[in-house]
Amino acid sequence: MKKVTLDDVSRAAGVSRSTASLVLRGSSRIPEATADRVRLAMAELGYVYNRHAANMRRNESMTLGLIVTDIRNPYFAGLTMAIEEAAHDAGYTLFVGYSRDDVERQYVQIETMVQQQVDGIFLLPATGSELTPVCGIVDRSDVPVLQLARYFSEELDYVGTDNLGAGQQLAQHLGFLGVTSAVLVGGPEHSSARKERVKGLETGFTGTGVDFDATVNAATTNNAAGGSLGVARILDQGMWPDCIVAYSDAVALGIYAELRRRNLEPGRDVAVASFDDIAMAELLLPPLTSVSTYPELIGREAAELLLNRIRDSSLPPQRSLIEPALKVRASTAQWRPRT
Amino acid sequence: MKKVTLDDVSRAAGVSRSTASLVLRGSSRIPEATADRVRLAMAELGYVYNRHAANMRRNESMTLGLIVTDIRNPYFAGLTMAIEEAAHDAGYTLFVGYSRDDVERQYVQIETMVQQQVDGIFLLPATGSELTPVCGIVDRSDVPVLQLARYFSEELDYVGTDNLGAGQQLAQHLGFLGVTSAVLVGGPEHSSARKERVKGLETGFTGTGVDFDATVNAATTNNAAGGSLGVARILDQGMWPDCIVAYSDAVALGIYAELRRRNLEPGRDVAVASFDDIAMAELLLPPLTSVSTYPELIGREAAELLLNRIRDSSLPPQRSLIEPALKVRASTAQWRPRT
DNA sequence: CTGTTAGCGCATTCAC
DNA sequence: GTGAATGCGCTAACAG
Numbered sequence: 001m002k003k004v005t006l007d008d009v010s011r012a013a014g015v016s017r018s019t020a021s022l023v024l025r026g027s028s029r030i031p032e033a034t035a036d037r038v039r040l041a042m043a044e045l046g047y048v049y050n051r052h053a054a055n056m057r058r059n060e061s062m063t064l065g066l067i068v069t070d071i072r073n074p075y076f077a078g079l080t081m082a083i084e085e086a087a088h089d090a091g092y093t094l095f096v097g098y099s100r101d102d103v104e105r106q107y108v109q110i111e112t113m114v115q116q117q118v119d120g121i122f123l124l125p126a127t128g129s130e131l132t133p134v135c136g137i138v139d140r141s142d143v144p145v146l147q148l149a150r151y152f153s154e155e156l157d158y159v160g161t162d163n164l165g166a167g168q169q170l171a172q173h174l175g176f177l178g179v180t181s182a183v184l185v186g187g188p189e190h191s192s193a194r195k196e197r198v199k200g201l202e203t204g205f206t207g208t209g210v211d212f213d214a215t216v217n218a219a220t221t222n223n224a225a226g227g228s229l230g231v232a233r234i235l236d237q238g239m240w241p242d243c244i245v246a247y248s249d250a251v252a253l254g255i256y257a258e259l260r261r262r263n264l265e266p267g268r269d270v271a272v273a274s275f276d277d278i279a280m281a282e283l284l285l286p287p288l289t290s291v292s293t294y295p296e297l298i299g300r301e302a303a304e305l306l307l308n309r310i311r312d313s314s315l316p317p318q319r320s321l322i323e324p325a326l327k328v329r330a331s332t333a334q335w336r337p338r339t
Numbered sequence: 340m341k342k343v344t345l346d347d348v349s350r351a352a353g354v355s356r357s358t359a360s361l362v363l364r365g366s367s368r369i370p371e372a373t374a375d376r377v378r379l380a381m382a383e384l385g386y387v388y389n390r391h392a393a394n395m396r397r398n399e400s401m402t403l404g405l406i407v408t409d410i411r412n413p414y415f416a417g418l419t420m421a422i423e424e425a426a427h428d429a430g431y432t433l434f435v436g437y438s439r440d441d442v443e444r445q446y447v448q449i450e451t452m453v454q455q456q457v458d459g460i461f462l463l464p465a466t467g468s469e470l471t472p473v474c475g476i477v478d479r480s481d482v483p484v485l486q487l488a489r490y491f492s493e494e495l496d497y498v499g500t501d502n503l504g505a506g507q508q509l510a511q512h513l514g515f516l517g518v519t520s521a522v523l524v525g526g527p528e529h530s531s532a533r534k535e536r537v538k539g540l541e542t543g544f545t546g547t548g549v550d551f552d553a554t555v556n557a558a559t560t561n562n563a564a565g566g567s568l569g570v571a572r573i574l575d576q577g578m579w580p581d582c583i584v585a586y587s588d589a590v591a592l593g594i595y596a597e598l599r600r601r602n603l604e605p606g607r608d609v610a611v612a613s614f615d616d617i618a619m620a621e622l623l624l625p626p627l628t629s630v631s632t633y634p635e636l637i638g639r640e641a642a643e644l645l646l647n648r649i650r651d652s653s654l655p656p657q658r659s660l661i662e663p664a665l666k667v668r669a670s671t672a673q674w675r676p677r678t
Numbered sequence: 679c680t681g682t683t684a685g686c687g688c689a690t691t692c693a694c
Numbered sequence: 695g696t697g698a699a700t701g702c703g704c705t706a707a708c709a710g
Contacts, residue, residue: 004479005687016697021689029695046479049454052391052400053687056702061391063434063455071416072618078411084437088444093451095402096435098423105427112432115388116402140343140385224622257622279411283563283596285624344703355681360705368679392703395686 004047013041024049055117064306065095065113065121067106068148073223073250074278075295076124079149082299083122090307092119099126101188101221107133114141120306124148127188131155144309146302150192157309159302159320161293163193166324167200170245170273170291173326175208178337179242179271182212185230185255187247189219194247197275201245213241222247227254228261235262243332246274249281252288271335277327287329297322343386352380363388394456403431403645404452404460407487408440412562412589413617414634415463418488421638422461429646431458438465440527440560446472453480459645463487466527470494483648485641489531496648498641498659500632502532505663506539509584509612509630512665514547517676518581518610521551524569524594526586528558533586536614540584552580561586566593567600574601582671585613588620591627610674616666626668636661 010020015038022030023038055061064087071077087094095118097109106126113121114137123145131153138145147158174182187194198214205212218234220226227246246252252274256266266272267286277292301320309315349359354377361369362377394400403426410416426433434457436448445465452460453476462484470492477484486497513521523540526533537553544551557573559565566585585591591613595605605611606625616631640659648654
């Protein structure tokens with residue numbers, strides 16, 4: 001099938017190119033009768049609007065880029081879907097790249113998306129991301145970048161959870177519960193989100209008498225394997241804390257499994273708590289206490305912010321934090337102190 | 340920052356535009372010294388290659404589209420990541436859209452991607468997809484569409500699991516186990532994959548004496564909620580089968596939860612088996628018997644096939660099935676007949 | 679081996 | 695209200 005252009009359409013409809021163009025954009029300056037004739041011709045010829053050609057003139061592509069680490073973690077999957085929804089609703093098409101937490105791969109993806117003329121980029125930074133290379137790519141083209149869930153720069157917009165508050169809420173709950181010792185397991189060591197959660201836990205535990213060991217070497221990765229590995233490290237060095245706090249629900253799944261491999265029952269022998277509250281959390285046995293971080297809200301907010309920035313690049317860098325909420329379930333609630 | 344074009348670069352480097360263009364494409368006809376001068380000028384000026392402009396001439400965009408229903412199901416997440424990887428490796432950037440199993444939304448996404456000049460589309464069809472509207476959009480532009488995991492047309496390429504074989508493998512295992520009755524729970528009723536799994540189970544159960552009721556109204560959705568709902572329907576009408584077969588692992592999670600809500604322990608009171616074998620399956624308690632459907636392989640194969648078709652559209656429609664493999668775990672293995 | 683030329687399909691002036 | 699002319703940044707054909 002040959003390519004049909006606006007030229008063909010306007011010729012068939014007996015109008016000029018510019019008239020057909022105006023009909024496309026829904027201009028009210030064209031009489032309905034003419035517009036209908038044009039639309040009919042488009043349908044008959046099988047005309048397809050060529051956005052690339054339009055882009056060359058208008059200098060916008062109506063595309064956005066999203067780079068996340070890995071969507072097999074349902075939290076990132078939810079975040080990704082929320083952003084796609086917002087982009088779709090605003091008329092944008094979304095490029096998606098998975099960095100697999102590999103900085104170099106991420107840089108390539110940013111570069112490619114910039115070459116593809118994206119109007120903006122949502123970036124959930126791979127651990128180890130730095131401002132200079134990112135901006136080195138991005139500054140040349142003035143493409144706005146919004147940091148998602150983690151940040152590495154104060155100069156770029158950021159939308160994420162209030163990790164500090166999330167840690168505090170959880171710590172206070174564990175304090176009430178009578179827990180006397182806790183460790184955080186899993187998650188990439190140098191991510192801003194992890195550091196903030198540690199800080200929040202420390203703050204929240206202050207004055208509760210809970211022994212929270214932030215120095216234990218249990219940072220791993222943000223998935224089930226990282227949870228298993230972290231638990232193994234802790235138990236192998238002779239620790240047996242009252243509560244294991246998972247960096248995320250994905251991590252918690254591995255923690256449950258590793259505890260059971262060692263004949264410890266989560267929720268009974270060790271309390272387990274976590275962050276994110278993905279759908280799976282309450283379906284597990286025991287149901288998992290988790291601090292909900294509402295990926296849908298983060299996604300919506302991020303989209304709104306990035307679209308604003310596209311319209312007006314002169315705004316100062318924005319930071320927006322979504323309020324988390326603790327969901328208490330049996331993995332902590334049914335736990336009782338050892339006698 | 341102003342936009343830098345190849346014109347600017349060639350002027351700065353003291354060569355012509357076409358020379359600069361050839362350097363970009365790595366032509367060997369340019370002396371190294373000249374090429375280096377051009378590359379230096381690009382770096383100094385902060386040149387960004389404009390693929391949209393290139394596309395207008397070369398009539399390819401180096402983009403592909405992927406439309407899936409929902410990636411909160413880890414199976415689709417894995418499939419999506421595999422396809423992104425293959426696309427990335429081949430130098431393509433990937434548009435992603437989530438249809439949320441909504442046909443109309445899916446049509447809009449196809450249309451948008453076609454307008455964005457994608458070179459090809461991976462489509463995991465929403466239930467209810469039909470050939471006419473899809474091709475109505477796509478034929479006008481000659482964009483090849485590959486069906487992923489489910490199909491609705493023989494005229495388009497298809498890559499998926501051998502669902503028939505998967506059902507048979509599982510049925511035979513359950514027959515050996517001494518199961519006397521089984522039902523399939525969850526999944527969208529009219530999807531090709533579900534029909535094939537039912538057929539495979541029926542075939543596999545033939546001669547084993549297992550009573551497999553394919554008429555029971557337990558088709559729902561492909562997620563945990565669908566699993567819970569399906570189990571509720573079955574138990575509420577007084578059935579108590581020896582084995583519940585989940586349409587997918589995501590569904591199985593809801594089945595576990597609903598059984599426990601009704602004081603039935605999965606693996607002991609009811610055997611549970613499933614399809615997909617996502618990472619979570621073996622981490623559950625009891626570990627879930629599942630037929631692995633290898634989303635990574637499907638993704639790789641799909642990418643290879645679609646890229647071939649882009650090169651040569653004259654090939655007849657291709658069908659490619661990936662061989663599944665049964666993973667037996669405690670959710671069936673530990674089950675014993677009621678006495 | 680290098681430089682000149684002519685569009686790709688559209689949006690946007692500006693005359694009419 | 696409508697139509698002709700111009701150029702977005704690049705590639706490819708061809709001439710030097």
